[in-house]
Amino acid sequence: MFFFILLCTVQFEKVIGQKEIKEQLIQMVQHNRLSHALLFLGKEGSGAMSLALAFSQYIVCENVNGTIKNTPAASLFGEPLPDILQPPFAVDSCGICTACIKASQLIHPDIHFSYPVIPRKPNDEPVSTDYITKWREFVLTQPYGNVYDWLQFIGAENKQGNITAEECNDINRKLSLKSFESEYKILIIWMPEYLTKNGNKLLKLIEEPPPNTLFLLVAENEDLILPTILSRTQLVKIPMLTNLDVESALALKPDVPVEKARQIASLSEGNYREALQLLQQVEDDWQAILRDWLNLISKKNLAGQVKWIEEMSKQGRERQKQLLKYFTHLLEQAIRISVVNGNATDAFSIAANEKDFAQRLNKLCNIHQQEAIVHELDKASYYIERNANGKMLFHALSIKLYHIITNNSLILMN
16 A cells, blocks of 8 residues: 555655756745745646645645644745744655645645536536546656647547536635635646637636635647736746656666657757657667668658658657657657768767768768758658648658759758
């Protein structure tokens, strides 16, 4: 049982990286500078949701909470205490008290969740609690998942997720009640971008909340949040993870060699969700696929290209994007090698097989050609995300790469 608790505990120490943000959040509590509404703003894969969960567990932790209650200012939202009165706060939740165990399993009665959901039947006004069992399973198994992952998890298919007006009414009702066990009530709103105009029902509650009520909004795109909601929150900006953070987290997984962890970390660009996606596709030999494609293009083997494109078009969008992303990664390595003229290539981390491939790319085309190819790969990825036809896209891309490699014509156009 104890082993299970350790696995489920949502503590700051279990959240990947983000050392400065963790310290910032703890200091907000230590110095009584906590706003009633915080906006955790971080791009996909940065760990914003994991930080919000760890922070909410820290707030309700019986040991941390007991320390707060024994100070002269028994409130998270008061004036800062004089240094002489500062209590010896813990730097993390204990992870073993009753409140921590419940919080880690997402069943604490004073930590509420709101998130995009879909109607279960026509004219249905769903609320988040309709999907609470699925939500717990999703968050505990995919804490770095995005809204697309969540909607697919609940079988949304092509349906649009939404935080409904009925959900806003339910939030107002729940937070008007007294807390059950903790001194504090917490509402975590995941993806407030999906509130739309319904969010106006929460304005008064956020501006004048009941005592000891905390709102944690976890968002990816600031521009899509209602300005009236945005203006009532205190921003906590979550940066992308470093490559070293991602590499270290992947290397802790069984059967993931350090070299593979380093390669995936470099490709994921600080997005841990992306890193996990790449790890699932670790069996794919992207270099061999790219080598075949480039050979077919440079030799103008049209029949071979048609066959290659046919196979690639059968792959899902995620795999198509990963191939283009890996190609871009190799081109970036090739450019870096060119810049240092082949010298001091050990000054940056690059796998031996990637270095060999990058050097071959340098023989195939120069830096300007490589930059033009990267531009075309970025555009192709953009169109893949918007459901472009795979065959048409890779046919067009193959033609463009041929002209870039053979006569630079597309470089002049760009």
